[in-house]
Amino acid sequence: MHATDLIAILNRVVPGATYSSAEAIDQTVLLVPAASLVATALALRDTPELNYSLLAELTAVDYWPRREPRFDVVYHFASIGVPDFPRPGMSATPKRLRVKVAVDGAAPSVPTLSGVYPNANWYEREVYDLFGIIFEGHPDLRRILMPDEWEGHPARKDYPVQVNVPVNSRMPLQVTQEEFVANIEAQRVRTGPRRSGGR
DSSP: OOHHHHHHHHHHHSTTOOOEEEOOSSSEEEEOOGGGHHHHHHHHHHOTTTOOOEEEEEEEEEOTTTOSSOEEEEEEEEEOOOTTOSSTTOOOOOEEEEEEEEEOSSSOEEEOOTTTSTTHHHHHHHHHHHHOOEEETOTTOOOSSSOTTOOSOTTSTTOSOOOOOOOOTTSOSOOOHHHHHHHHHHHHHHHOSOOOOOO
16 A cells, blocks of 8 residues: 555544655555554554554664654554454455654653554563663563663663674683673773764
8 A cells, every 4th residue: 555545544534643654665654653653553453444453563773873853663564464354344455564653862752552452562562671762551561681670771872882892702601790891891992982884
């Protein structure tokens, strides 16, 4: 489905929301304001001609330091192309859609979609854990990959432990916290500041 057709349907079903599209070679990309995210997700799922019944993926992108809003939360939806699934009258056309929501870097938050797509629960916990983006209304927003006491969010581009460390198989597998910090500081001194890689 072309972006202009999709936006026309959404404008009819979600009055007051402002949508735009972005260029992509693989699928339609829809830019959605955070305030309209839940209403848009409901419309994508429940409107018969859309029938995006599957949230296939949810992730984030950090554009620091090049852009503000700093983050995009990215949702991949799919209509699986089965007639009358999940309800009678739903579209049988298979299609995919990427939705992007721009999120401020100072206080990053978006509404949760766990009430619309239950599998968003764990995806949102992963994005929270790695990027520090808050999903407002999430029923159990806590870390899912890193230990509870971990400081910071490792997928952010300004996370401090992004250094080039040569492999040394003679080093012990278990080190104390002090040894770990000393090793990182020694690598920073030897390699100098890391240059951004053109991303």
